[in-house]
Amino acid sequence: MKKAVITIFLACMYSGLLPFHLHAQANYVPSPENLQAREDFQNRRFGMFIHWGIYSILGDGEWVMHNEHISYQDYSRLAGLFYPYAFDAKQWVALAKAAGVKYITITSRHHDGFSMFATKASPYNVVDATPWHHDPLKDLAEECHKQGIKLFFYYSLLDWGRPDYGFGQPIVDGKPLHADWDHYIQFMKTQLTELLTQYGPIGGIWFDGEWERPDANWHLDEIYALIHRLQPQALIVNNHHHDPEPGQDFQEFEKDLPGGNSHGWNTGGVSKTLPLESCETMNNSWGFTLADHHFKSVKQIIHLLVNDAGRNANLLLNVGPMPDGRIQQEFVDTLLAVGKWMQTYGNTIYNTRAGIIPPQPWGVSTQANGVQYLHILDVPENGILFIPDVSQRLLSAEDFDHHQPIRFKQQAEGIFIYLDPSRVNPVDQILVLKFASAGNRSFRNPIMSKP
Numbered sequence: 001m002k003k004a005v006i007t008i009f010l011a012c013m014y015s016g017l018l019p020f021h022l023h024a025q026a027n028y029v030p031s032p033e034n035l036q037a038r039e040d041f042q043n044r045r046f047g048m049f050i051h052w053g054i055y056s057i058l059g060d061g062e063w064v065m066h067n068e069h070i071s072y073q074d075y076s077r078l079a080g081l082f083y084p085y086a087f088d089a090k091q092w093v094a095l096a097k098a099a100g101v102k103y104i105t106i107t108s109r110h111h112d113g114f115s116m117f118a119t120k121a122s123p124y125n126v127v128d129a130t131p132w133h134h135d136p137l138k139d140l141a142e143e144c145h146k147q148g149i150k151l152f153f154y155y156s157l158l159d160w161g162r163p164d165y166g167f168g169q170p171i172v173d174g175k176p177l178h179a180d181w182d183h184y185i186q187f188m189k190t191q192l193t194e195l196l197t198q199y200g201p202i203g204g205i206w207f208d209g210e211w212e213r214p215d216a217n218w219h220l221d222e223i224y225a226l227i228h229r230l231q232p233q234a235l236i237v238n239n240h241h242h243d244p245e246p247g248q249d250f251q252e253f254e255k256d257l258p259g260g261n262s263h264g265w266n267t268g269g270v271s272k273t274l275p276l277e278s279c280e281t282m283n284n285s286w287g288f289t290l291a292d293h294h295f296k297s298v299k300q301i302i303h304l305l306v307n308d309a310g311r312n313a314n315l316l317l318n319v320g321p322m323p324d325g326r327i328q329q330e331f332v333d334t335l336l337a338v339g340k341w342m343q344t345y346g347n348t349i350y351n352t353r354a355g356i357i358p359p360q361p362w363g364v365s366t367q368a369n370g371v372q373y374l375h376i377l378d379v380p381e382n383g384i385l386f387i388p389d390v391s392q393r394l395l396s397a398e399d400f401d402h403h404q405p406i407r408f409k410q411q412a413e414g415i416f417i418y419l420d421p422s423r424v425n426p427v428d429q430i431l432v433l434k435f436a437s438a439g440n441r442s443f444r445n446p447i448m449s450k451p
């Protein structure tokens with residue numbers, strides 16, 4: 001019976017009846033280095049996304065070429081104007097560190113097809129095609145290495161301009177009809193080999209754009225295997241908005257907490273085994289956008305970070321540097337304020353996993369070293385917090401800010417916590433909870449805390 005099912009599955013796969021993404025590194029077994037890197041990745045919890053390219057010159061986001069119908073030829077003239085005299089990798093990394101960020105993910109090549117690194121696979125790159133003649137990823141890799149930050153490369157599968165990609169063409173038998181798909185796949189493999197051999201050990205590769213061609217055969221089995229062979233610890237993520245495929249090392253949620261689907265595109269489930277990451281913007285744009293003033297507040301960003309950690313996920317928070325290489329002051333100010341908060345409260349975020357109390361309407365929990373941190377983001381008006389269905393016995397509850405015991409009552413249906421209204425932290429009221437070990441579950445009679 002089992003054999004018959006496998007035979008039918010293989011027959012479907014080779015006859016093309018199954019979607020091509022199912023071909024992804026089917027028998028992938030992550031290496032010990034990779035498994036360790038996944039733990040390390042989760043411990044870091046807070047990353048900085050950087051969208052930077054020749055599109056930054058126009059100050060209208062990274063989709064400007066497509067949205068404004070600029071031809072490939074006209075758009076490519078931007079390369080001749082790209083001279084970021086104020087770029088300083090040291091400053092970027094120092095800002096990331098001051099913000100409490102532990103890893104950086106930067107666009108190496110976006111959908112516009114322009115490579116922001118030294119590549120022999122195409123002259124359309126930052127070293128050969130700009131008057132700057134400089135590889136910013138090299139500086140960034142060196143600086144990240146020095147300052148203990150992991151560096152990941154974003155890499156677009158989609159390309160709006162290359163003839164071998166054939167943007168807009170119908171996909172027949174997994175390939176664009178009038179384009180040299182095999183050539184394009186080989187081009188990507190060459191570039192990925194460069195990214196994995198020119199910059200020392202990297203955190204991983206962040207793929208994007210597969211959603212543009214769900215029916216194409218992306219040869220992801222070969223591409224993932226290549227990456228894992230060149231750097232076994234490198235983590236692969238693919239922002240394709242569906243369930244993770246074999247060969248991927250963590251799962252992405254674009255502009256959503258895990259399980260959320262606020263824009264209608266995150267339709268997959270939430271992996272129970274892989275690390276998770278949400279990516280978000282600080283205003284409403286990824287690439288530098290002059291007229292976008294919809295800045296999220298410091299509190300909103302802290303809440304994103306906390307809400308992610310309480311769902312066992314990292315937050316990858318985006319900045320879109322300006323064409324001169326500087327990061328706009330609004331972002332800097334907010335990042336520094338978030339960093340200040342992390343200096344005090346970082347122990348409740350870094351190196352934690354989701355706590356035993358699942359997300360509640362008022363907040364979330366994280367845990368580390370046998371301690372549960374309750375993050376109350378929205379304090380109930382009556383100051384009474386109810387935590388339903390807790391099987392472990394609560395031994396103590398303490399206020400993180402003042403180290404004062406907090407009154408509670410545990411009953412079979414849950415725990416009631418009585419907050420002190422004069423001591424509410426308006427950003428995130430954190431309580432430190434200690435529970436008896438899982439074996440000790442007897443609380444048939446209500447348990448009252450002492451104070």
Ligand code: GLC
Nearest residue numbers: 062063208209239254279286
């Ligand atoms: C989307 C956009 C892209 C952006 C990415 C970041 O896929 O197409 O421009 O880089 O989201 O998550």
